Each structure stands twice: as structure tokens, then as C-alpha cells.
Amino acid sequence: MNRDSSAASAKALFVVAIVAAVLVSSVLAPVAYDYTTSTQSEGTVSVITVSGTISASTVDGISEDLRNARTNDSIEAVVLKVDSGGGYVAPSERLYLEVLRTAEQMPVVASVQGVGASGAYYGMLPADEIFVLSSTEVGSVGVVSSGGSVPLPESVIRTGPDKAQPTADERRQTVESLKRQFVGRVMQHRGDNITLSREEVAYAKTYLGPRAVENGYADQIGALPTAIDHAAEMAGLENYDVTRQEPPQSLGLVLLTSQTDNGTMIYKRSAQTNGLVPVTRPLMVDEIAPYNPEVNANGSA
Amino acid sequence: MEARDLTGPAVAFVVVVALIVGGAAVLPIFSGGDTPEVSNLAQQQADLDAARVAAADETGEITMDSDATGKTVLVDKAHGNEFSDEKLSTLVNTLVENGHEVRFVTQEQARGSAWNESLRSADALLVANPTQAYTPEQLAGVRAFNDAGGRVLLLSDPASSSGSILSILGLGVGPQQPSSGGPGLSSTFGVAGHSGYLFNMHEYQHNFKSIYATAGSGSLSQDVDRVVFRGSVAVSTDSGERALTAIEQTKLSTTRRADTYAVAVQSGDVAMVGDTDFLAPTDAYTADNEAFIGNLADFLVSGQKTGNAPTPPSTGSENGTGPTLPMPTL
Numbered sequence: 311m312n313r314d315s316s317a318a319s320a321k322a323l324f325v326v327a328i329v330a331a332v333l334v335s336s337v338l339a340p341v342a343y344d345y346t347t348s349t350q351s352e353g354t355v356s357v358i359t360v361s362g363t364i365s366a367s368t369v370d371g372i373s374e375d376l377r378n379a380r381t382n383d384s385i386e387a388v389v390l391k392v393d394s395g396g397g398y399v400a401p402s403e404r405l406y407l408e409v410l411r412t413a414e415q416m417p418v419v420a421s422v423q424g425v426g427a428s429g430a431y432y433g434m435l436p437a438d439e440i441f442v443l444s445s446t447e448v449g450s451v452g453v454v455s456s457g458g459s460v461p462l463p464e465s466v467i468r469t470g471p472d473k474a475q476p477t478a479d480e481r482r483q484t485v486e487s488l489k490r491q492f493v494g495r496v497m498q499h500r501g502d503n504i505t506l507s508r509e510e511v512a513y514a515k516t517y518l519g520p521r522a523v524e525n526g527y528a529d530q531i532g533a534l535p536t537a538i539d540h541a542a543e544m545a546g547l548e549n550y551d552v553t554r555q556e557p558p559q560s561l562g563l564v565l566l567t568s569q570t571d572n573g574t575m576i577y578k579r580s581a582q583t584n585g586l587v588p589v590t591r592p593l594m595v596d597e598i599a600p601y602n603p604e605v606n607a608n609g610s611a
Numbered sequence: 612m613e614a615r616d617l618t619g620p621a622v623a624f625v626v627v628v629a630l631i632v633g634g635a636a637v638l639p640i641f642s643g644g645d646t647p648e649v650s651n652l653a654q655q656q657a658d659l660d661a662a663r664v665a666a667a668d669e670t671g672e673i674t675m676d677s678d679a680t681g682k683t684v685l686v687d688k689a690h691g692n693e694f695s696d697e698k699l700s701t702l703v704n705t706l707v708e709n710g711h712e713v714r715f716v717t718q719e720q721a722r723g724s725a726w727n728e729s730l731r732s733a734d735a736l737l738v739a740n741p742t743q744a745y746t747p748e749q750l751a752g753v754r755a756f757n758d759a760g761g762r763v764l765l766l767s768d769p770a771s772s773s774g775s776i777l778s779i780l781g782l783g784v785g786p787q788q789p790s791s792g793g794p795g796l797s798s799t800f801g802v803a804g805h806s807g808y809l810f811n812m813h814e815y816q817h818n819f820k821s822i823y824a825t826a827g828s829g830s831l832s833q834d835v836d837r838v839v840f841r842g843s844v845a846v847s848t849d850s851g852e853r854a855l856t857a858i859e860q861t862k863l864s865t866t867r868r869a870d871t872y873a874v875a876v877q878s879g880d881v882a883m884v885g886d887t888d889f890l891a892p893t894d895a896y897t898a899d900n901e902a903f904i905g906n907l908a909d910f911l912v913s914g915q916k917t918g919n920a921p922t923p924p925s926t927g928s929e930n931g932t933g934p935t936l937p938m939p940t941l
Contacts, residue, residue: 407652477893482817483664491662498656509812512819 347549353386354551355542357534360390361557364397364405364429368557373408375555380415386550387541388412390420390437391534396428399453399488405433406495413438417544421537422446422528427516431527432492435499439540441532442519448527451496452514453488457481500526667816667839669896673705673905675912676833680710682912685733689721690741694766698890702737705908727752727921730761735911739766739887752921757880759920762911763800765883766890769808769844769864801878804885805845807865809857809872816897822861823898824874827853831877831910834902841894843874844885851878855903875903882910 356379360372379385390409396402412418413436420426420434421441427450434440442448458478468474476484493512497504503526504511522528532540542550684706686699703713716729726749730736736756745753757763810819821841826832831854838855845863855875862869875884884907889900 403653407656410652410656479667479817479893482821483666486817487662487664490664491657494658494661495656512812 369401387417387545392426393423394430402429402432410436419541440528441537442528446519449516671901677909682734691743694739735762755921760916762914802883811861813860824855840886841888845872848876
């Protein structure tokens with residue numbers, strides 16, 4: 311009897327030990343698996359999201375992600391996951407320069423989701439390869455701006471006739487200069503692929519994926535995983551990790567609450583009111599974008 | 612345990628920490644830190660010469676050649692005309708400085724027979740961007756005025772919310788249906804405008820809608836090499852002269868076709884210009900715009916209006932109930 315009970319308790323102890331071992335192993339096994347995987351991984355592809363209006367604050371975040379990619383030794387390639395109809399001119403140029411700086415160090419591949427137009431297209435120009443979907447729209451290489459300015463009341467004292475009062479012709483010159491820069495960079499970066507003339511690009515048309523691949527605005531039809539794999543291949547990685555840099559969650563709130571970054575108001579003609587209505591966020595999802603996604607000139611105070 | 616026993620480990624701890632932290636502090640001096648080399652990409656990438664846009668030259672004076680004096684020019688402000696006083700000022704100043712009179716007809720002054728009375732005492736009529744329909748009587752009055760040699764100058768910007776000048780004036784159809792124009796029908800005035808605006812992506816002044824137009828034929832193009840119109844409608848004439856023609860590769864927004872589009876035409880005593888912006892003080896001296904404005908002023912005062920047109924209704928309508936029809940003048 312004693313021998314039976316001690317044998318039973320030994321058996322129970324044995325079972326407990328096995329169960330405990332399985333439990334502990336189930337926690338440790340993924341760690342061990344990850345460790346081995348990471349030792350197998352030759353590098354990391356960083357997927358950086360570019361979405362919403364290209365503004366100073368969104369570009370600050372993207373720049374930080376790109377800087378991290380450049381300084382982090384384990385990151386070997388960058389994929390820009392783009393879904394934006396554009397934004398302000400100066401932030402768009404900043405984005406372009408940050409992507410260019412990154413592309414000088416490592417492969418950069420752009421993967422356009424819904425829209426990659428205007429300022430967003432400007433930003434992805436230095437990418438080695440641009441992937442689009444069949445339903446993606448890219449292009450809109452142009453600038454929109456309000457023309458001239460509303461006269462200030464007499465009570466406002468200014469130091470000179472041009473202070474805060476650009477004339478319509480000055481605005482036209484500004485917009486023309488910005489257009490030349492934008493079109494010039496498109497021709498510079500897409501020049502070998504693009505089948506359109508500088509003049510045709512300046513029409514600022516938006517093209518659907520298949521057409522964009524045909525005329526050289528984009529390189530291939532392909533979804534995000536394809537783009538990631540292509541970036542890894544360009545970096546010479548067979549086994550790789552993927553990290554995703556999403557924009558901060560508070561971004562939507564910031565967009566809704568913040569005001570325009572500058573004194574320039576953008577107007578659009580409304581079918582309902584048959585007149586000009588101010589567009590504080592010229593590229594809000596249901597307004598101009600995605601069919602008329604434009605960069606607007608950034609007036610300064 | 613004695614405190615003395617802890618001294619050894621404590622010293623070892625301090626020495627190790629000092630070595631590691633000190634080493635980390637000294638290392639960048641030898642390795643040069645981790646600040647990456649920064650190249651000025653913004654400057655390398657920008658073609659600054661191509662990005663510089665020169666301001667347009669603004670020279671010249673608006674002068675008139677005509678030696679006529681004391682002519683009266685009537686400006687229509689009775690039909691919701693979208694034409695600012697600022698734009699009007701250049702032309703009005705030129706006319707007044709040269710001894711002519713400019714009168715404005717407001718909506719109140721155009722009711723009933725007042726419109727035709729105003730026309731009777733005038734030598735020329737300027738109509739720009741009307742948005743309200745003319746009554747059959749008013750239209751008949753304008754035609755009688757024109758038939759008698761009264762000069763009529765029509766200015767029309769590309770139509771936005773307002774209808775085209777032709778449908779408002781009823782030029783496309785008969786005089787009894789002023790507000791429903793139809794394309795393709797011959798205009799009584801012998802001039803017509805196209806829908807849409809003209810643009811040129813190849814050669815333009817600062818903006819694709821700021822097109823250049825060069826001189827054609829007729830007095831309106833005298834001393835003009837080329838003018839700049841900002842947002843212009845294409846106009847055409849059947850038998851008249853094409854005074855200004857947009858340069859090559861100018862296209863029409865609605866058809867996207869390149870053609871030689873006229874932007875100013877003259878047909879006898881009627882002239883039509885497809886823009887009003889060139890009159891604005893900021894654009895009046897660009898290119899040869901000032902010469903063209905002077906020519907328009909000359910056109911307005913150079914008519915040879917005869918008779919007392921339009922004739923008063925009492926002699927023109929037998930029963931007085933029907934619309935006033937254009938009557939033969941003496």
C-alpha cells in the first residue's frame with residue numbers, strides 16, 4: 311500500500327514536472343526561435359508610412375524614421391508605403407531631400423497604395439523603384455496657390471507696399487518657379503523611364519497604375535510585400551526582418567485641430583455654392599484628393 | 612562581516628565603472644564621433660537658374676491717335692456686368708484725358724425706354740461680361756445704335772458662373788429670344804466667342820493661362836507687336852478682321868486643340884476682345900498692352916454715328932405694345 315502510494319505520488323510529480331517543462335518551453339521556444347531567426351536574418355527592411363497631407367509635422371516624423379534607417383546598422387533597405395495626395399510645397403521638398411539622402415546610402419523602394427500624387431510623388435522621386443497597384447493614382451506634377459491677396463484694411467500698418475500683399479503676378483512667378491523645380495526633378499529622376507515631354511508632365515495629369523507604368527511615372531505593378539521583397543533583393547538580403555514605422559496615432563487629431571501652417575488661404579470653387587470657398591486643408595480626403603491632389607504654394611509671412 | 616571586507620569590492624567597482632564610462636567618453640575623440648558627413652543635397656539638386664522667373668517689363672504710355680473730341684462713350688453697368696472699376700479706370704482715364712465723356716448706365720437708368728434714350732445720346736457702347744439678360748427692346752436698341760454707326764465694344768472673359776456674353780446678348784439667335792443662345796448660328800454682330808479659355812504650355816508669361824497674342828490686321832493692332840492676356844476666350848468673326856491672334860501652340864481648354872485663335876476681332880463698328888484683365892492697371896503696361904488699350908480707345912471714339920438712333924419708340928411701333936424693332940435710319 312505504502313509502496314503503491316509513493317509510486318503514485320512519484321508519477322504525479324513526474325507529470326507535474328512535464329507539464330511545467332512544456333509551459334516553460336512554450337514561453338522560451340519562441341524566444342529561441344526568434345533568436346535563431348535573427349541570427350539567420352542578414353538585415354532589416356524598414357517600411358515607412360507616408361500618408362495624409364504632406365505637412366511640416368508629418369515630414370518631421372518621416373524624417374526621423376528615415377534618419378533612424380540611415381544610422382541603424384541593421385537596416386539595409388527602406389520601403390516607403392505611400393498613400394497621400396500631396397500637401398505643402400516646402401515639406402514636400404524636405405521629404406524629397408530626406409528620401410534622396412537615404413537613397414544614397416541604401417535601396418529605397420516606394421509602394422503606392424491608393425494615391426501617390428503631387429507632393430507625395432515629389433517625395434518618392436529619388437526611390438530606386440516605384441511600385442503601384444492597378445487602381446493607384448500617381449502624378450499631378452504641379453502647384454496650386456491662391457492668386458494675389460485680399461487687400462488689408464487701412465487700420466493695418468505695414469512697412470512697405472509688398473509686405474503681406476503679394477500681387478497676382480508675383481504669385482504667378484512664385485508658382486511658375488515652383489513648377490519648374492518640381493517638373494525639373496521629375497525629369498531628372500524619371501528621365502530615363504519617362505516617355506512624356508517636360509511640357510506634357512507640366513500638364514499635371516494624374517495617371518492610373520497601368521498607364522503610369524507605361525509612361526514611366528512608375529516602374530512596376532505590385533503590392534507592398536512585393537515591394538519589400540524587391541527592396542531586400544536590391545540590398546542583397548535573402549533572409550530579412552521587416553520593421554514598420556507607422557505615423558503617430560494622434561496624427562488624425564492633429565490634422566483636424568491644427569490650422570494652416572501659413573497665412574495663405576487656398577480656395578476652391580464649390581459646385582454647391584457656386585462661388586469660392588476657403589480650403590483650410592486643401593487635400594482633405596473627400597475634397598480635392600484624390601482626383602485633384604495638388605501641392606499648394608506655401609506663402610510666408 | 613567587517614566593513615574592511617567591503618573595501619576591496621567597492622574599489623574594484625569604482626575602477627571598473629571609471630574605466631568603462633571614461634573609455635566611452637574618450638572613444639569619440641579617437642573615432643571622430645558618429646556625426647555623419649552631410650552633403651548639401653538641396654543645393655546640388657536645385658537648378659537655380661531654371662527656377663528663377665524674371666519679372667515682366669512694364670513700360671510705355673497709353674496714348675490715343677484719334678483727333679476726334681467730345682465723343683460720348685456709354686459703359687453698360689446695368690446687366691450685372693462683372694467688370695471692376697479698377698479695370699475700367701485705365702480706359703476711362705485715357706478717354707477723359709483726351710477730351711471725351713464716359714457715362715455709366717446703371718440698372719435703374721436702363722429701365723423701360725431709358726436704355727434707348729441713353730444710347731441715343733452716345734457715340735459708343737462698351738459691354739463687358741454681362742450676367743443678366745437684355746430685354747428685346749434693349750437688344751433692338753443696341754442693334755439700331757450699331758446700324759447707325761455707333762461703335763460697340765464687347766469684352767468677354769471665359770465664362771465661369773455667368774453665361775457667355777453671346778447668349779446674354781442674344782447674338783446666337785433671333786432678337787426675341789435673348790437668353791438662350793445656340794452655337795453655330797450666325798451672329799447678328801458678326802462676332803462670336805468660344806467656350807473655355809485659351810492656354811499655352813509652350814510659351815507663356817509666368818502662367819500657362821497668360822498667353823501671348825500678336826498683331827493681325829486692322830486699326831486695333833496698330834503699333835502692337837504682342838500683348839499678354841491672362842485668361843482669354845477665343846473669338847471669331849465671319850467677315851471682319853482678326854486684330855490679335857494667339858501665338859502658335861495656343862490651345863483651347865475645352866477641345867485641347869492647337870489652332871490660330873483670334874482673341875480680338877473687329878467687324879465694322881463692332882469689336883470683341885476675349886479678355887478684360889489686360890485693362891487692369893497691373894497688366895496695362897505689360898508687353899504692348901498699353902498700345903492695344905490706346906487702339907481700343909481710338910476705336911470707341913472713331914465711329915461716324917448718324918441720325919438719332921435708336922429711334923424713339925413712338926415712331927417705331929404702331930401700337931406700342933410689341934417690342935421695339937430696329938428701324939431703318941436716315
